[in-house]
Amino acid sequence: MADPVRKPLVEVDGLKMYFPITAGLFRRKVGDVKAVDDVSFTIYEGETLGLVGESGCGKSTCGRAVLRLYDPTAGSIRIDGTNIATMSQTMLRPMRPAMQMVFQDPQACLNARMTVASIISEPLDEHTKMSKAEKLARVYELMDAVGLNRDFANRYPHEFSGGQRQRIGIARALALNPKFIVCDEPIAALDVSIQAQVVNLLEDLQEKLGLTYLFISHDLSMVRHICDRVAVMYLGRIVEIAPRDTLYQAPLHPYTQALLSAVPEPDPDTETTRQRIILQGDVPSPSNPPKGCNFCTRCPKVMPICREIKPALVEVGPGHRAACHLLDNNTAATAGPTGGNEAPEHIQQGENA
């Protein structure tokens, strides 16, 4: 998008992940939970795409669908040019080494009955024909890479702290030299001091091994730190996707603006004058999203058109796309001031709303 020289590694196009709602005696389908609704993005080789949004907006579902842990309802997922969205799991299996996942809860994602060595070597058992000694050597190599003492190989997950467990999870994800790793809130369950360690580890590994990350998080400052580009999701849709600096300096979508206004400032002087956009109401149910823009029920700048027509994700700058009617050409009158809007104005509107 921004730089045509870079090679896209993951291309997601029109991804939809609906979960059926059944009711009644015969389990008749009465509707869908639209967890992910028409999401498209591209991740280039070697970069980190952040996926942010509030709880329940479909970030994790999106990440899992990209790895085909769910069967997507519609859309295509191309990894290295191969569409995996409709492939059978058997066909997909040889491609698994290229794409791995780091999970949110390091306690739950490790089998408590397996030793660290057997957990890390599970991918090796599945995809390689290494001898026992070679596997062990690789396990030690991986443990060194993620900063675990080799002596821990015989221990069980419950004997470790949260940060160490997450390292085990990362070592397992790295075992097969993947190109692409989905990090599903890898730091959400960790202490702040441990978060920094794990994020630094992820960055180091990216530098050394040329990894590509899809980094799912709701920690906006962490996303700012680690990601090259950021996509903001709301109720199953991407509302804005932009290079990190553009997004953090000039967010265009009212939801992004509200979200970023919630990030605390480290400087106490700035923090006291920081003005937040406080959104009113709750996120609508993903089983019954609003007819028009998904954000129209809470948007401080809602217009009549927002309640009628879903805005498309349009390119508004280099590599910067947003889905908002304020940015449409025919509503240029409102689009103008929005681009350069300052926070105080929002807060007024937010409070009035």
Add this chain to the structure above:
Amino acid sequence: MTDAVTTTSARPPRNQWWDVWDQFKTHKGAMFGTVVFFAVIALIVLGPYIWAVDAKYINIRARDQGMSLTYPLGTDQLGRDMLARVIAGGKTTLAVGLAAMALSMLLGTLVGVLSGFFKRADGALMRLTDLFLALPLLPLLLLMVMLFREPLVMNFGPEMGIFILIVVAIAVTSWMNTARIVRGEVLTIKEREFVLAARSIGTPSRRIITRHILPSVMSPIMVSATLGIANAVITESALSFLGLGFPPDFPTWGRLLQDGMPYINLHPERVLWPALVLSALVLSVNYIGDGLRDALDPRIRGR
């Protein structure tokens, strides 16, 4: 110090079963159970060589004797030596108990895992389980014996034929509870994140089951199994009592109990001895199961 660290870090991961054994050894009840279990087995296996008396030999003049040096456990109402009968009965009872339990656990675990793991199979397999639960046990056993006794006896000989029949009959009528328990456990475990992690690695379903699901459902299976042995022994004795099991002169512990029951007032030791070994066997298996369950769970291990 540094040297110590390097030497320990070179230590290769040792087999997990050593950890299990280390933990098992610390469980006093389990160790005691193991000793008793092997003692009972030794009695049954080595007994006939030490006490070489025919369990079926009828000496009517020596009937209803108490304990003496000639007849250590006395004799029954037909003058058969009780010690020889206990030893000979143990062979059958233990074989029936263990084989029926193993078969029933196999069936129950198979049905439970399949219906818990594969949603498509769930409905059909659980209805099958309900069907078996709803079947009246005794008429079913009667029918099975009626239909299959002759062909089995013809093909495998009278003893082996009846053995197969009884083992299968007990297993087929006792796997349902295990299946239900296992299914419930599998349903919760398969939603855990480590199963999802295995899936993201590309582990096929069959290896997810063997590597992640089965070890986690081991403890309810173990509990079912220990209870299953007792259940199998009791069912076998009931069958024999009804004349559907082994022939009346063929000793099993259940049969000895049934035979001794009418004389319990006059000769309580005739019931006491088979009941004692039977209880010792069932209890020891229970304790072994308990110890194994603890030893197999690394979170409990080392406490």
